[in-house]
């Protein structure tokens with residue numbers, strides 16, 4: 325399901341810590357901007373700013389709780405930093421482009437795992453969003469690790485402006501840091517209804533309760549189960565139905581065993597093309613093992629064939 329993009333836009337050289345490298349680059353861009361705009365920024369402000377940014381880079385993203393920094397950035401400097409994401413001078417623009425270009429190489433949204441809309445022109449890049457909003461954390465306006473690629477649907481739901489205060493748990497997974505999600509399994513299940521209703525949930529595995537809470541909060545707030553169910557109904561199921569229907573059109577015999585065999589074959593194909601925790605693999609794993617689902621699908625395809633639907 326959630327595909328993690330583990331990269332840092334700034335590459336370290338000569339064994340340098342990438343965070344140190346990012347911090348130095350960031351401060352250089354911000355200083356140049358302050359100089360050009362003749363914003364009076366005293367040395368002590370830069371020292372405080374560096375402390376504040378380092379606080380987030382070193383600690384806050386890596387923990388599960390967003391800790392407010394005790395480093396108070398002066399208001400004038402905060403205003404200038406907030407605007408860094410929008411201004412068009414060359415050095416800032418180049419830095420922003422570097423960050424965007426990295427996101428251009430990402431085809432799947434790391435928050436939901438959906439492929440970029442295939443109808444979109446390749447030249448259109450996955451949007452970039454501030455993980456912590458710059459309105460509240462202007463110090464992180466152009467900090468690479470605060471900028472994450474995200475699809476439009478997730479972006480419309482992710483509202484970090486109401487991010488928890490006072491050390492409460494984070495509400496969303498950070499795609500660069502929260503590697504523990506790789507140890508959380510995505511599972512599907514169907515109920516006994518006709519049609520059987522599909523749903524998805526997470527299975528804790530060996531992650532801690534707090535890690536699992538963050539993963540579940542992300543899963544719930546982005547409506548991932550509903551979105552995966554919809555995609556299964558729109559993309560996966562019609563194609564399976566069409567294959568089974570062709571058997572009947574060609575005068576063949578369809579029974580529960582051949583439906584189960586077709587579901588198993590789809591599962592094998594999905595496993596070759598997708599990671600194990602992909603929503604389609606999770607869904608097919610479950611329905612291919614469910615005799616009730618196979619019986620429902622058989623009845624559904626036969627009824628559609630009989631009525632000419």
Ligand SMILES: [Zn+2]
Nearest residue numbers: 433436475478
């Ligand atoms: Zn998404």
